[in-house]
């Protein structure tokens with residue numbers, strides 16, 4: 001297949017960027033009073049303003065042409081209907097089915113997947129109700145007070161991010177914890193102070209073979225059994241979430257205490273499945289169902305809204321515009337909500353593991369850029385750390401500003417101050433400050449002319465830095481579900497434009513394989529395998545001192 005790079009639609013965008021690169025957004029706003037109104041869309045409870053981007057109506061038209069030329073609408077349907085679009089693993093990609101309303105039907109490989117999804121949801125509801133009500137007892141008969149999820153990657157980041165985001169909905173008496181890193185410190189610091197009698201572990205792993213998770217689970221099990229003095233205690237304190245019942249049984253968790261999901265749920269898209277069990281326990285199953293409903297509302301929007309009105313499609317195309325035509329390398333996620341503090345980290349896996357690819361679905365090396373480096377921190381902390389570079393550095397960094405209209409913690413005027421900062425940053429990034437303005441401001445503040453002349457270049461901002469603003473009424477299970485699904489579909493759309501498979505992750509394999517070799521050497525205490533001279537020297541240095 002010809003590269004998307006050589007299509008007329010791509011070429012048209014390249015030419016268009018050459019015309020637009022010198023155009024300032026200040027002028028686009030000045031010339032068009034209806035710009036903000038035209039470039040604002042509401043869907044699934046989210047309000048997106050994408051007017052502060054270096055685009056014109058013509059840019060958007062060319063981007064939509066590109067999306068149609070690569071068959072986005074057809075690919076969207078192929079994903080949603082359960083075709084095996086994950087071609088390297090020969091799997092369907094159906095996280096959207098997990099949030100479909102009860103009673104729908106969806107055949108995958110000749111089988112309706114909905115009854116199995118509903119059955120697992122019912123089990124999750126039953127179990128989470130029992131834990132929350134205290135009916136589920138630990139080995140010594142006490143109710144559970146702490147739930148420790150042991151998992152990594154998609155089996156950690158999603159539930160951890162959602163539990164933090166929805167803290168206002170959490171039951172006081174039940175605290176969720178997350179252990180992911182194989183560094184013993186993570187487990188040790190998490191269980192320090194926990195009472196084994198009232199602690200429940202959820203071992204969450206799609207494959208149930210992941211080194212970090214299995215190691216942490218074994219150590220947690222030892223901690224529990226040592227404390228309670230009885231192997232039988234495992235039954236009351238360990239449940240599993242996995243697709244691999246054999247491995248779960250091998251580990252020693254009865255499969256009647258396993259919550260199943262399926263190979264068509266990618267790890268980084270799995271929080272809607274039984275991987276969401278810690279969420280259901282923390283906020284209650286009804287709230288978990290609202291999270292699913294919010295995501296489903298976004299699925300409906302993504303499926304049916306015309307591309308020109310489609311939130312995920314617009315965000316995706318704006319990303320492609322900067323990455324492939326304007327040379328952006330990174331994308332910042334800037335939540336103006338402390339509860340979303342893990343959202344950038346969550347999206348790092350969602351985006352970078354999905355679109356960090358260098359070959360197309362056909363295995364041809366791409367001759368254009370694919371997924372950006374995704375990063376970010378909540379505002380306003382970021383403002384006092386890295387925003388300097390976004391404002392005045394040499395990199396072009398598109399940013400997403402995400403904020404709720406109402407805070408769950410309306411203390412004094414905190415929320416107004418937070419939001420004022422959010423709006424001011426996007427305004428400043430767009431407008432900048434000219435040299436003349438910088439000079440005039442200094443003179444007005446009483447500086448000498450020579451001083452104003454000397455400092456003005458430092459106080460000048462180019463502006464023209466692109467931002468999207470996404471507002472939610474309030475951070476609720478529903479709006480959070482829609483927000484996450486928005487990004488999932490954005491990532492999918494970009495993958496379609498780039499012609500890559502967003503649903504495999506072979507890039508993590510090599511490191512895992514080499515780590516297994518080195519584990520053997522570290523445990524034997526000698527370097528026996530051929531490595532490069534740097535690695536050999538590092539291993540010897542470590543072994544000599546450890």
Ligand code: F6P
Nearest residue numbers: 152153154155205206207210267
């Ligand atoms: O990082 C690789 C990866 O396979 C992720 O895709 C996945 O989310 C994570 O490891 C954990 O995998 P598992 O759920 O099988 O333990």
